[in-house]
Structures are given as structure tokens and as C-alpha cells.
Amino acid sequence: MRGYHIRIIVSLKKDSPDTTIPPSFFQHLPSHKPNSTSRRNATFNPWNKDYRFGPIRLDWSDRMSVSTSNAVGKERAHSHEPAVATFKPSNAQLATGSTNLPEGIVHVFRESAKQPDEQDTSTFTRTNADTDGIMLGVLAVPSWMTPSDFLTFVAPAAESISHLRMIRDSAPNRSMVVIKFPKLEDATEFIEAYNGKPFNSMEPEICHVVHVLSVNIETDDHVSHSISRLTSGPGSSYELPTCPVCLERMDSAVTGLITVPCSHTFHCMCLSKWGDSRCPVCRYSQTLLTSHPTSSSSTRSIPFANPSTYSLSSCSSCSSTTNLWICLICGNIGCGRYGRAHAQEHYQLTTHLYSLELETQRVWDYAGDGYVHRLIQNKADGKLVELPSAASSMGTSPREGGLGPSPADALSAEKIEAIGIEYSYLLTSQLDSQRSYYEDQTAELKSQVNDLKQIVSKLTADFEKAQADLREREHRRMQEEEVRVTELTKDKTKAENRADTMSQLAKRLKKELDEERAVSEGLMKNLGKMKEKVEAGNTQSAEAQAKIKDLEDQLRDVMFYLEAKTHIENGDGVAGEALGGTIQVPSPPTTKKKYRKG
Numbered sequence: 117m118r119g120y121h122i123r124i125i126v127s128l129k130k131d132s133p134d135t136t137i138p139p140s141f142f143q144h145l146p147s148h149k150p151n152s153t154s155r156r157n158a159t160f161n162p163w164n165k166d167y168r169f170g171p172i173r174l175d176w177s178d179r180m181s182v183s184t185s186n187a188v189g190k191e192r193a194h195s196h197e198p199a200v201a202t203f204k205p206s207n208a209q210l211a212t213g214s215t216n217l218p219e220g221i222v223h224v225f226r227e228s229a230k231q232p233d234e235q236d237t238s239t240f241t242r243t244n245a246d247t248d249g250i251m252l253g254v255l256a257v258p259s260w261m262t263p264s265d266f267l268t269f270v271a272p273a274a275e276s277i278s279h280l281r282m283i284r285d286s287a288p289n290r291s292m293v294v295i296k297f298p299k300l301e302d303a304t305e306f307i308e309a310y311n312g313k314p315f316n317s318m319e320p321e322i323c324h325v326v327h328v329l330s331v332n333i334e335t336d337d338h339v340s341h342s343i344s345r346l347t348s349g350p351g352s353s354y355e356l357p358t359c360p361v362c363l364e365r366m367d368s369a370v371t372g373l374i375t376v377p378c379s380h381t382f383h384c385m386c387l388s389k390w391g392d393s394r395c396p397v398c399r400y401s402q403t404l405l406t407s408h409p410t411s412s413s414s415t416r417s418i419p420f421a422n423p424s425t426y427s428l429s430s431c432s433s434c435s436s437t438t439n440l441w442i443c444l445i446c447g448n449i450g451c452g453r454y455g456r457a458h459a460q461e462h463y464q465l466t467t468h469l470y471s472l473e474l475e476t477q478r479v480w481d482y483a484g485d486g487y488v489h490r491l492i493q494n495k496a497d498g499k500l501v502e503l504p505s506a507a508s509s510m511g512t513s514p515r516e517g518g519l520g521p522s523p524a525d526a527l528s529a530e531k532i533e534a535i536g537i538e539y540s541y542l543l544t545s546q547l548d549s550q551r552s553y554y555e556d557q558t559a560e561l562k563s564q565v566n567d568l569k570q571i572v573s574k575l576t577a578d579f580e581k582a583q584a585d586l587r588e589r590e591h592r593r594m595q596e597e598e599v600r601v602t603e604l605t606k607d608k609t610k611a612e613n614r615a616d617t618m619s620q621l622a623k624r625l626k627k628e629l630d631e632e633r634a635v636s637e638g639l640m641k642n643l644g645k646m647k648e649k650v651e652a653g654n655t656q657s658a659e660a661q662a663k664i665k666d667l668e669d670q671l672r673d674v675m676f677y678l679e680a681k682t683h684i685e686n687g688d689g690v691a692g693e694a695l696g697g698t699i700q701v702p703s704p705p706t707t708k709k710k711y712r713k714g
Contacts, residue, residue, distance in 0.1 A: 118227040119329035120253060121353055122294065124172065124283070126220035127336050135216045141331040142279045142296055145176050147213030168446060170286025172217040177263040177280040179210055212263055220336065222285045224255070224292075225353040227329070249278060250303045251328040254293040254310075257282065258321050266293055269315060269323075276302035281331075294328055354469055354483070355445065429474060433458040444470040444479065 126137060134148050151171055257266065263282050267274050279296040297303040311325040428437045431451040439452040441459035445468040450459030452473075459471050463482045470488065471480045479488040 119327045121225040122331045123223040124333045126218040135218050145215040148216045150214040151216045168221045171219050173284045174215045175263050175282040177212045224356045227353050249296050249298045252295045253326045253328040255324050257291045273306050440474045441471040443468045
């Protein structure tokens with residue numbers, strides 16, 4: 117298995133705070149908010165002439181092992197207890213995230229055929245596996261897959277994966293996954309288990325596993341690129357081109373031809389991945405007739421040329437319109453070596469091997485320093501013949517002055533006719549296949565539409581029923597709300613009336629209370645005066661009683677005096693003896709109070 121090299125060339129023209137350039141591909145990467153990697157317009161890129169230039173993002177997943185003690189297992193191993201099956205969870209934690217890189221291009225290089233004096237690739241593989249592990253790559257991963265989805269797809273081998281990096285660029289079908297295994301045996305088992313396996317049963321994409329020798333992240337420095345190509349040696353690796361229709365990497369080692377199962381034809385599934393982009397090579401090839409309406413070596417006009425829509429193609433560096441070559445990989449247009457050799461300079465900068473001459477439609481191989489022979493099968497005898505160039509098919513022979521067609525001209529005409537018949541058959545077969553495909557698709561879509569119509573009608577009926585029920589419930593609710601509002605309004609009116617009545621009553625009671633307080637205050641004043649009068653009357657009454665008692669004592673004394681006087685004056689005996697005496701009434705004894713000296 118030949119190895120692959122992945123080189124990510126990023127640009128430093130636009131710095132962003134949420135992008136980074138990691139020194140190592142498998143180091144611990146920072147986690148950013150994933151930026152969009154939507155495909156840009158392929159016909160216009162103000163910062164780079166390469167249509168593949170765009171945003172790049174790394175979706176990563178790293179497995180961090182956690183050391184645990186195995187003392188319990190060792191004790192059970194040495195004991196004589198019977199064996200018991202236990203479930204031990206994985207002692208590893210999975211860290212995932214996304215890292216945004218600056219805008220750039222992802223290049224995929226493949227090692228050339230091994231020379232006899234070169235070392236065996238397995239030696240390098242095992243040496244690399246013994247030191248840092250072995251890297252495997254999965255090309256053309258579907259765009260809907262995330263690192264978690266890919267780990268779910270490779271769940272049986274997920275425990276042996278130490279690092280996983282998913283490279284996403286501007287093309288939706290050029291995402292690739294680079295996996296690092298610590299052991300060579302795990303990598304070998306992974307290749308045997310997943311190479312050629314479909315990602316799921318509903319999609320036609322399959323898992324194509326390759327051996328990755330190196331992954332480098334570099335800046336767009338032309339000097340360093342030239343030095344790295346000189347040190348790598350001539351013809352050691354070549355870049356894989358991409359199909360302009362389905363955007364997949366075209367690797368001739370997979371099927372023996374530069375093709376994939378879809379044959380890179382304009383199928384609906386391929387065109388759905390194509391999006392709004394256009395292949396720059398096909399675009400300039402199709403506009404060749406309008407950009408070069410007549411051949412430089414002939415006065416005969418090219419068929420189907422539209423003189424009203426002339427738009428001359430020009431070199432992207434010097435604006436030259438003659439001797440133009442277009443790169444078959446990135447679509448860059450440059451002048452030939454007989455001009456300013458910008459096409460050669462483009463090869464030296466990018467190592468893109470093949471270039472197409474716009475006027476003759478011939479392909480030049482810079483590595484082999486010669487033209488590439490494009491062979492087709494002759495329909496008449498089934499032999500492989502070389503495809504004639506556009507200039508030779510449209511040019512005229514030097515003998516057309518009046519000698520008539522030569523045998524070579526007849527052979528050329530026969531070949532051209534065979535080519536036309538071959539293309540007619542090919543077009544017919546493709547149209548038939550497309551017609552059958554579209555009919556099947558139409559029938560399937562009709563059945564789906566009918567099913568959808570039934571579902572929509574059922575959902576519409578359910579929706580209308582639900583709407584009717586909802587309206588009825590809303591109507592009942594509104595009626596209940598109106599009744600409640602009416603009752604609450606009546607209650608509010610009654611409460612307001614009651615409140616007014618109570619307010620008036622409160623005012624009247626307050627007025628009466630003020631009057632009663634005033635009356636009470638007057639009565640209290642009168643009562644105080646009457647108490648004073650009663651106390652004065654009592655005092656006077658007591659004084660009168662004392663005077664009355666004194667007068668009664670005096671009257672009693674007077675009466676006793678008079679009675680005694682009469683009795684003595686008229687009496688005899690002892691009473692007569694008291695005549696001339698005096699009577700004294702003893703005064704009441706007085707008690708002396710003892711005062712303490714203090």
C-alpha cells in the first residue's frame with residue numbers, strides 16, 4: 117500500500133482571533149466555536165486564484181487514558197475462588213472540539229511507484245508504529261458525519277484509536293479523517309474491517325482507508341514550498357486531482373482508471389453534491405470557441421462559434437491572450453514557455469503536473485516533459501487510437517490547393533466519423549440511462565407525492581376538526597366569561613352601593629360620635645362641678661352637725677342646770693345641802709402624745 121501525504125497550506129493575509137495554526141497536527145488543540153465552511157463561488161476569489169481556496173476547520177477527538185489500580189484483579193487471580201465475569205468500563209475519557217484554521221487549501225499527495233533501490237514501505241511503517249504510532253486516512257467522508265458519528269461508525273475499533281482529526285474545507289464532499297493508532301496490529305485490523313465498507317445502508321458512499329505518511333500544516337510561503345519540493349526528489353509524489361462534478365479525489369490506483377463508480381458523469385446524485393460551483397477547466401474548455409473563433413493556421417471558422425459573444429481568455433499573470441495553458445487541477449490560466457512561461461511558474465509553485473493547451477486541447481505532463489496521449493476506442497475495429505487535437509481536426513492539409521484528399525485525409529475522416537459515432541452511441545446510452553433514472557425517480561416521487569397528499573389531507577381533516585373543537589371551546593369559554601363578567605359587574609355595583617351606604621353611615625355615626633363626645637365633655641364638666649358642690653355641702657353639713665351637737669350639749673347642760681337648780685331650791689335634805697354650791701362639769705381627759713426625739 118503506497119502512502120499518502122496531506123499538506124494544509126494556510127494563508128496569513130487575514131488574521132482572525134478565533135483561528136490558530138498548531139505546530140503539530142496531533143497536539144492538544146484549542147476548542148473554538150465552529151465557523152462555517154460553506155463553499156464559495158468558484159469563479160471569483162479576490163484573495164487567491166485557486167478555486168479550492170476557502171475556510172478550513174479541524175473537528176478533533178482525543179482519548180485521554182486514566183491510570184487505575186489493578187490490585188483487586190490480582191488478588192482475585194491468586195485466590196482459589198471460581199471465575200466470575202465482570203464488566204469493566206473503559207478507563208479513558210473522550211475529549212472533542214473544533215479548531216478553526218486560517219483560510220487555505222488542503223493538498224493530498226500520493227507516493228509514486230516504488231523504485232527497486234528504495235526501501236520497503238513496511239519497514240517505515242513498523243518503525244513509525246513503534247515510535248509515534250501509525251496514521252490512517254479515510255477520504256471523502258460524508259459531510260453529515262461528525263467525529264462522534266464517525267466514532268459510532270467505527271465503534272468496535274474506537275478503543276484502539278488515540279487521536280482523530282476530521283479536516284473540513286470549503287468543498288462539502290472533500291472532508292477527510294486522519295486516525296492515529298498506537299499499535300500497528302490495530303491499524304491493520306482497522307484496514308481489513310473498514311476498507312470498502314459503506315458508511316450506512318442508505319447512502320452509496322463507502323469508506324476508503326489509506327495509509328498516511330505525514331500531515332503538515334504550512335503557511336503560503338513560495339520559497340519554503342520550492343525548497344521542500346527540491347528536497348523531496350523528482351517524481352517522489354504527485355497531487356491527487358479532484359473530479360469537477362462530484363468533487364471526489366481521483367486516484368487511479370483504486371480502480372486502475374482515473375474514475376469512481378459513478379464514472380464522473382452528470383448524475384443527479386453527483387450534481388446534488390456539485391452545488392453552485394463550476395469546474396474552471398470545463399468552463400474555459402467550453403468557452404474556447406467563443407474566445408478563439410478562428411484558428412491561427414486556417415481561415416475556416418470553428419463550427420458553432422457565436423461572433424456576438426467573444427470574450428478572450430487571458431493569462432492570469434500577464435493578461436496575454438495567445439499560447440494559453442490551463443491547469444487541470446486548479447484551473448489556473450498561464451501563458452506558455454514561448455511567452456513569459458507563467459504556466460511553468462505555476463507548476464513550480466504548486467507541483468500541478470498536467471496542463472491543457474486551450475487552442476489544441478492537448479495535455480502536457482511537466483514531470484515527464486511531454487504530451488499526454490489521450491486514447492479512445494475506434495468503433496469500427498475496436499482498436500485504441502489517439503484523440504486528434506482540435507487544431508488538427510479543424511486545420512487544412514497543405515495539399516488542399518487542388519490535388520484532392522490524400523489517403524491520410526480519408527483515414528482521418530474515417531477516424532473522425534468513428535469518433536462521432538462513438539460519441540453518438542455514448543450520448544444515446546447516457547440519455548437512455550438518464551431517462552430510465554428520471555422515470556424511476558418520477559414514479560417514486562409520484563408515489564411519495566400521493567402518500568404525502570394523503571397524509572396532508574388527513575392532517576388537514578384533523579387540523580380542521582381540532583380547529584372546530586378549539587373554536588367551540590373558545591365560544592363556550594367566551595360565553596362563560598361573559599356570564600362571569602356580568603355577575604362580577606353586578607357584584608361590583610352592589611359592593612359600590614354598599615360601600616357608599618356604609619360611607620354615609622360612617623359619616624353620620626362619626627358626626628353623632630362627635631356630638632356625643634361634646635355632650636359627654638359638658639356632662640363631665642357639670643359632674644365635676646356637682647362633685648365640688650356636693651363636697652362643699654358635705655363639709656357644711658358636717659360643720660352644721662358639729663355645731664348642732666355642741667348646741668345640744670349646751671342645751672342639755674342648761675336643762676340640767678335648770679332642773680338641778682329648781683330641785684335644789686325646792687328640795688330638802690341632801691338636796692338642800694347643795695344649795696349655794698357650784699357644779700362643774702369635768703372636761704374630757706386629753707391624751708398626751710409622745711414624740712420621739714430624733
